[in-house]
Amino acid sequence: MFEEFKGQNLMDFMNVFPTDESCKEYLAHYKWKNGFKCPKCGCTEEHHSKKPFVKRCKNCLHQESVTSGTLFHKLKFSIQKAFFILFEISTTTKSASSEVYAKKYGINHNTAWLFGQKVRNAMNSSLQHPLKGKVEVDETLIGGKEPGKQGRGAEKKTLVVIAIEKNKDENGIKRAYAQVIKNSSSTQLSKIFQEHVDKSAEVKTDKWTGYIPLMEKWDIEMEKSVAGKNFELMHRFIQGLKSWIRGIYHHISSEHMQKYLDEYCYRFNRSIFKETIFDKLIQRLILHEPIYLKDIKLCQTNLNR
Numbered sequence: 001m002f003e004e005f006k007g008q009n010l011m012d013f014m015n016v017f018p019t020d021e022s023c024k025e026y027l028a029h030y031k032w033k034n035g036f037k038c039p040k041c042g043c044t045e046e047h048h049s050k051k052p053f054v055k056r057c058k059n060c061l062h063q064e065s066v067t068s069g070t071l072f073h074k075l076k077f078s079i080q081k082a083f084f085i086l087f088e089i090s091t092t093t094k095s096a097s098s099e100v101y102a103k104k105y106g107i108n109h110n111t112a113w114l115f116g117q118k119v120r121n122a123m124n125s126s127l128q129h130p131l132k133g134k135v136e137v138d139e140t141l142i143g144g145k146e147p148g149k150q151g152r153g154a155e156k157k158t159l160v161v162i163a164i165e166k167n168k169d170e171n172g173i174k175r176a177y178a179q180v181i182k183n184s185s186s187t188q189l190s191k192i193f194q195e196h197v198d199k200s201a202e203v204k205t206d207k208w209t210g211y212i213p214l215m216e217k218w219d220i221e222m223e224k225s226v227a228g229k230n231f232e233l234m235h236r237f238i239q240g241l242k243s244w245i246r247g248i249y250h251h252i253s254s255e256h257m258q259k260y261l262d263e264y265c266y267r268f269n270r271s272i273f274k275e276t277i278f279d280k281l282i283q284r285l286i287l288h289e290p291i292y293l294k295d296i297k298l299c300q301t302n303l304n305r
Contacts, residue, residue, distance in 0.1 A: 002029045004276065004279040005017075005026075005278055005279050006275045006276055006279070007274075007275055008091040008274055008275075010087075013084075013087050013278075017080060017083050017084075019080060020078050020079045020080050021052070022080075023079040023080050023082075023083045024052075024053045024066050024067075024079055025053075026083075026282065027053075027066045027067065027070075027072065027079070027282070027286060028053055028066045030282065030283050030286045031066055031070070031286050032055065036055045036064075038057035038059065038060060038062055038064065039062070039064060039069055040057065040060050040062040041057065041059050041060045041062070043057050043058060043059035043060065045057075045058040045059065046058055047061065049063065051063075051065075053065060053066040054066070067079070068290075069289065069290065070285060070286050070287075070288065070289075070290065071118045071119070071121070071122055071285040071286075071288045071289075071290060071291060072285060072286075073290040074290070075115070076107070076108070076111045077105070077107045077111065077115075081105045081107065082115065083282075084105065085101050085105065085112075085115065085116075085119075086119065086278060086281055086282065086285075087278050088101075089116075089119055089263075089281070090267070090277045090278045090281045091274055091277060091278055093267075094244055094247065094248055095248065095263070095267070096248060097248055097249055098112040098113035098115075098116050099112075101116070114293055114296070117256075117259060117291070117296055118285075118288075118291050119263075119281070119285070120259035120260065120262055120263045121259065121288065121291055122281065122284040122285050122288045123259075123262045123263050123266035123281070123284070124259075124262045124266075125177060125195070125196070125262070125265070127195055127196070129175065130195075130196055130197055130198040130201075131163055131164070131165035131175060131177070131196055131197050131198060131201055132165065132198045132200055132201050133165060133166065133168075133201060133202065134165070134166040134170055134201075134202055134204070135163060135164065135165050135166070135197055135201040135202065135203045135204070136163070136164050136166070136203070136204050136205070136231060136233065136234045137161065137162065137163045137164075137189075137192065137193075137197070137203060137204075137205045137211070138161070138162055138205065138206060138225075138231060138234050138238070139159060139160065139161045139162070139181070139184055139189075139208070140159075140160055140162065140238045140242075141157040141158065141159055141160070142157060142158045142160055142241075142242060142245065142252075142257065143156055143157030143158055143251075158180055158252075158254040158257045159180070159181050159182070159183065159184065160178050160179065160180055160181065160257070160261065161178070161179050161181050161188075161189055161191075161192050162176065162177070162178045162192075162234065162237065162238065162241075163176065163177050163178075163192050163193075163196055163197055164176040164233060164234055164237055165201075166233060170233075172233070173233055173236075173237055173268075175268075175269045176237055176265055176268055176269065177192060177195075177196040177265055178241070178261040178264070178265055179191060179192045179195075179258065179261070180254065180257050180258045180261065184208060184210045185210055186210045186211070186212070186213040186214055188210075189210050189211060189214065190213075190214055193214055193217075193218055197218060199217065199218060199219075200219075201218070201219065202219055202221070203218055203219060203220045203221065204220075204221045204222075204223060204231075205220060205221075205222055205223075206222065206223065206224065206225040206231070207222045207223070207224050207225075241261075241264055244264060245260065
């Protein structure tokens with residue numbers, strides 16, 4: 001009988017997934033738990049296949065492996081290594097760089113980086129859980145220091161807008177989302193509101209004029225930001241995000257920043273659900289269509305336009 005993996009214990013994880021076959025069995029459960037359906041012709045009947053973890057369509061004879069049509073498609077290293085990397089990415093507090101994973105699991109650095117990008121694509125928001133209650137929104141610049149340049153006009157840095165939802169006691173953060181924006185205009189700032197802030201939320205921002213047009217649709221209170229005096233939870237979140245980037249990745253280009261923000265928020269928002277975070281991430285990779293290097297390069301090109 002199938003049992004979802006729960007917990008953060010590495011020894012338990014090793015016992016549950018000792019081989020590639022055990023990992024594929026886990027994938028097979030989620031991929032075909034509702035039955036087989038041929039991606040080519042839609043037939044739901046399967047023909048006997050001699051290959052393990054492969055379904056063969058009875059109508060068109062198309063063969064569907066347990067990894068095809070998922071983010072595990074055409075993986076250049078073993079499924080077991082992929083599971084171990086996913087376990088570390090999801091259950092640890094900070095994860096690690098692709099260079100660390102490459103050395104640790106004996107795989108090519110570029111291959112490790114590409115798999116990491118695939119995982120981050122699976123970590124993007126479902127847009128199904130907008131922030132409610134007491135919400136704060138602010139922008140920050142992420143990047144290396146530039147002599148003589150500070151604030152919104154600094155170059156070679158990535159501008160990011162962040163929204164956090166306070167918990168009921170307002171002494172901690174329940175959930176958070178972050179988005180790369182081109183500038184601090186109301187048009188750019190509105191994106192995070194539209195995707196992640198419920199209309200019922202009580203939003204607090206600083207007195208940046210870009211938020212004024214948004215007050216027509218959202219309940220926004222503007223308050224002058226005073227260092228160390230207010231917006232403490234927001235500043236704590238921003239500090240944690242920047243420390244994570246500096247400590248793990250050192251530098252992230254603007255083209256890829258959004259995916260790393262997705263990774264950070266995915267783990268942050270599920271910090272109290274560590275028991276099932278690995279299992280849920282596996283399901284996301286199973287449901288996500290394959291991504292190739294050319295897709296990532298195309299995404300970079302579109303962001304640069």
